Amino acid sequence: MTNLTLEMIAETAGVSRSTVSRVVNDHPNVRPEVRERVQKVINETGYQPHAAARSLASRRTHMLGLVIPRSVQHFFSDPYFPRLTQGIAEACNAADYTLSLFLLHTADDEKKLIPRISRRGMLDGIIIQSTHLRDSVIPDISEGQVPFLVAGRPMNAPNASFIDVDNVSGAMKAVQHLIGLGRRRIATVAGSPDTAAGLDRLTGYRRALKENGLAIDEDLITAGDFTEPGGYEAAGRLLERQPDAIFCGSDMMAVGVLRRLKEAGVRVPEEISIVGYDDLPPARLTDPPLTTIRQPIRRFGVRAVQTLTEMVSHPNQGQVRVILDATELVVRGT
Amino acid sequence: MTNLTLEMIAETAGVSRSTVSRVVNDHPNVRPEVRERVQKVINETGYQPHAAARSLASRRTHMLGLVIPRSVQHFFSDPYFPRLTQGIAEACNAADYTLSLFLLHTADDEKKLIPRISRRGMLDGIIIQSTHLRDSVIPDISEGQVPFLVAGRPMNAPNASFIDVDNVSGAMKAVQHLIGLGRRRIATVAGSPDTAAGLDRLTGYRRALKENGLAIDEDLITAGDFTEPGGYEAAGRLLERQPDAIFCGSDMMAVGVLRRLKEAGVRVPEEISIVGYDDLPPARLTDPPLTTIRQPIRRFGVRAVQTLTEMVSHPNQGQVRVILDATELVVRGT
DNA sequence: ACAATTTGTGAGAGCGCTCCCAAGATAATG
């Protein structure tokens, strides 16, 4: 009962292994009545093709890997990653791929896992979350022969295929909103300067000021590390420079900024306007609720999977770059 | 260059396929000098065994699946699941297993994915997040022949192996703390009554009251659904009954309760004390920071993987039950 | 009507590995 094979189905259906295989894989060249007869046997027995055998013969595993490098320390404290994971998982389901998750916590993990990740016959393709400049996960994985796509512009692998959202234009929307509010001393708590997202959002901040004829005051630019405590500290530094608005490179940092401002007795948005970035669940729960830039994280995940599966079926296309411009200002209370 | 096989390594090392296999798998019976010679060829060529071929021959994939049923709607809005995922991923890394993630969003997903999940030759074992009473994912998966372990006591599969934390004793700790504070009208916002966690924590609440000689007032018992808005609403219902303390079945609900109390102008903890459950990151960010019950989610994940791999290597052990009693009261500001 | 296609089916040859077994080499024993 337990170990059904193609051959056994073939025998009880009175056809050959090949024909059963055709039925299972929806190959057109099977006589309808034969197909039906075989299908019946399959249903009755509950036959399921053996995944490993199939992979070995077809050289396809129908599995995708999602790699979150260790340098993304704030993995699950920042809701961004779960959200991304969700989008990617959803897209995998839809595309009939199985998703494997690789959370690289420690340096040991990386040493141990990277060879396993790029092992042949395990993954059809890999999505790697982009990371710090000095992180070597992306270069390491690119040594393997499995096609991969970086989520977020990679800092240290300029030739790698990647997909990203347009962080520059998103940041510009945020700053333009603040300018439209009449703010003139607009500060920013930028993300880590060694990440593409941090850098690009800062670029957007600068560009928006410039395009609106405002001077850029380097004293109003400070960096957090995308975390809540990072935002809290940055706000402390910024307070004495008396900005009338702060653009934060992530919602988590904005939450920290709000906490610091509340402690200092600064009223938001009366004295200082705040705009975050990401539109994650915590943004709704702040007091007042956070005005922010929404990223289409889910769609991002879906697009990533589409792009990668495309690369899998048509290799050697050279570098693929996809940039989504789909950010959106969400005006709430700050 | 690209498609190295055991055979090719064997040839260039001047040994047989079998010997190379022994070297790769650390089989003891290989002469040291031969082992070294083979290892050298392996290193130079960057040979990696082909995962699918190995799985087919050995009948082991070294892959575990984590299934989050659709009825866990609040998947990534509740940080609990990411945390659990992280713990499990970590444990998988340590145990040399690859983790596959199955997020079942829709009924379609379930229909499509469950056969794939329980397909032979793909997963060595499965961890399923426990869910609602009426959910059929666990029974469905148990039809397959892949060993599985339910994370959280399963409501509708009494014979399934599972691992759980002791929610009853955890809830008792919370309520005892409130009693120790001198509170007497202790209300509870219970979790969904069709989940084991919700039920068990409510049981703990009742038992703690009883053991301390306090009457149970059914009017002080209300249910949320583990979400922030659920807590917000429940608090509204509770307000008129004038409790002096509220035990919440999850941190997310406690966050909602706090929001509602703040709106009503009720001072916490002066007028009403609050205790949450889970000790997730948001618990620290509330104002005042939330007193809560910490669950060893990470350790829970680790234990789950250990238990499952044990089941994989020793099948037919009958039902396995593991209950961790490792909850801990974390006193903060509420 | 018969040749030229098109379609349906089966057999064979792997995919790259593990695992068992047999045989030769070596070591331990009386």
Place this chain on the structure above:
DNA sequence: CATTATCTTGGGAGCGCTCTCACAAATTGT
């Protein structure tokens, strides 16, 4: 030194599937 036990190595037989190819059957064309 013969004899038995142990190590080391290679070869064979699959694991359960896909895929190409050859051939039979059905369809089409002239």
